[in-house]
Amino acid sequence: MGTAYTPGLRVSARTTIEKSRRLPLKGDVLVKEGDRVSAKTVVARTEIPGIMQTVKLAEKLGVEPADVQALLKVKAGDRVSKNDILAETKGLFGRFFRSEIRCPVTGTIELISQTTGHIGIRQAPNPIEKDAYVEGVVSKVMPGEGVVVSCEGALVQGIFGVGGERQAELVTITNSPSDAITEANIKPEHSGKIVVGGSNISAAALRKAQECGVVGIVVGGIVDRDLMDYLAEALDSPGYDIGVAITGHEPIPFTLIVTEGFGTISMAERTFQLLKSLQGQIASINGATQIRAGVIRPEVIVPLKNAVALQISSVESGLLDKGTPIRVIREPYFGILGTVTGLPSELTQVESETWVRVLNAKLADGRDVTVPRANVEIIETN
Numbered sequence: 554m555g556t557a558y559t560p561g562l563r564v565s566a567r568t569t570i571e572k573s574r575r576l577p578l579k580g581d582v583l584v585k586e587g588d589r590v591s592a593k594t595v596v597a598r599t600e601i602p603g604i605m606q607t608v609k610l611a612e613k614l615g616v617e618p619a620d621v622q623a624l625l626k627v628k629a630g631d632r633v634s635k636n637d638i639l640a641e642t643k644g645l646f647g648r649f650f651r652s653e654i655r656c657p658v659t660g661t662i663e664l665i666s667q668t669t670g671h672i673g674i675r676q677a678p679n680p681i682e683k684d685a686y687v688e689g690v691v692s693k694v695m696p697g698e699g700v701v702v703s704c705e706g707a708l709v710q711g712i713f714g715v716g717g718e719r720q721a722e723l724v725t726i727t728n729s730p731s732d733a734i735t736e737a738n739i740k741p742e743h744s745g746k747i748v749v750g751g752s753n754i755s756a757a758a759l760r761k762a763q764e765c766g767v768v769g770i771v772v773g774g775i776v777d778r779d780l781m782d783y784l785a786e787a788l789d790s791p792g793y794d795i796g797v798a799i800t801g802h803e804p805i806p807f808t809l810i811v812t813e814g815f816g817t818i819s820m821a822e823r824t825f826q827l828l829k830s831l832q833g834q835i836a837s838i839n840g841a842t843q844i845r846a847g848v849i850r851p852e853v854i855v856p857l858k859n860a861v862a863l864q865i866s867s868v869e870s871g872l873l874d875k876g877t878p879i880r881v882i883r884e885p886y887f888g889i890l891g892t893v894t895g896l897p898s899e900l901t902q903v904e905s906e907t908w909v910r911v912l913n914a915k916l917a918d919g920r921d922v923t924v925p926r927a928n929v930e931i932i933e934t935n
Contacts, residue, residue, distance in 0.1 A: 562812075564709050570687065574596055574699045575695070576697075577681065582596065582597045586694050588690070590690070593685070601678060607673055608639060611670025612670070618666070619667065620670075630662060633661070686720075687702055689856060706856040710852050712811055712880075715842075716840040722835055733752050733754065736761045739765055739767065743762075744765050747808075751773055751819060754772045759779070759783040763807065774814055780795075800842045802841075813880070821878075835855070836855045881929050890917045894921070897910075911923050911925050
């Protein structure tokens with residue numbers, strides 16, 4: 554067979570992008586199909602019920618649960634504010650040794666239990682809003698749940714990221730994809746911007762980015778220890794470790810997207826040139842990464858109205874063939890880019906003594922290698 558399917562990262566100067574924007578709970582959809590939306594347009598809204606605060610009145614007043622009802626100053630359904638009196642005893646002769654219990658929070662009396670002598674106060678609900686994330690058109694409405702927003706634009710997927718959804722202007726701050734981002738590259742004028750660099754970014758440069766108010770960083774590689782040290786410091790959590798399930802929820806002031814892998818790895822030339830051509834345009838980025846079932850890739854999206862056309866060699870989506878650009882995702886060539894030069898049809902025995910399908914490739918450093926097809930991913934370009 555001449556071709557075979559393998560999943561891969563996408564680097565596209567122009568493609569159709571669809572983003573599903575769902576609420577965590579049933580709520581209200583605020584737009585309709587066909588509406589044009591900006592990245593910041595709120596497309597759906599809901600409320601998460603507030604926390605229930607229990608007040609143990611019987612114990613606090615030193616009375617039997619059945620006696621609490623006569624001491625209450627509130628009833629079910631009442632709105633109460635912090636420090637309002639919930640209940641009080643009459644005291645000796647109606648004046649001395651009176652006890653009163655004040656409300657610990659602001660909320661609504663939701664329940665009064667005659668069995669336990671406890672009352673439940675529901676705090677105010679927490680509003681949740683879902684924005685469109687990208688500029689485009691509402692192509693589908695899911696009543697009570699959310700929408701799908703579609704646009705034509707440039708898309709760059711990364712291999713790993715941290716930090717959530719953000720929008721800002723793209724700025725390239727290195728001269729080539731092999732240049733590392735240093736402290737000197739990051740300047741005060743990069744505040745509120747997404748900076749694009751080459752092969753690496755140091756822990757010191759990450760701290761400088763935070764100081765300068767950088768919104769996002771897109772870079773070829775990063776030393777894992779530098780990232781862990783920065784996160785531990787930024788989150789004030791010594792020994793912090795990145796979750797193995799999914800990233801993207803880290804409460805850090807910027808989003809980091811790594812396009813190639815861990816270590817010092819030059820950004821792919823086509824990726825660097827595409828991002829450089831988009832300099833000055835508004836991009837939507839998200840560092841969320843999930844490598845197990847239901848793969849989620851970190852991404853950079855620039856809608857077509859902002860995108861600058863760039864001619865990049867194209868490849869049929871998802872198909873391995875001669876000339877297909879790939880990235881090796883296993884040692885000993887982890888993270889290295891290359892091009893498929895051959896696809897032997899027969900099974901080949903590898904070091905683990907298993908028989909697998911392999912491919913021949915010329916790596917970016919000039920080496921000709923043979924690797925299992927499962928150890929590579931296509932870099933989709935169009």
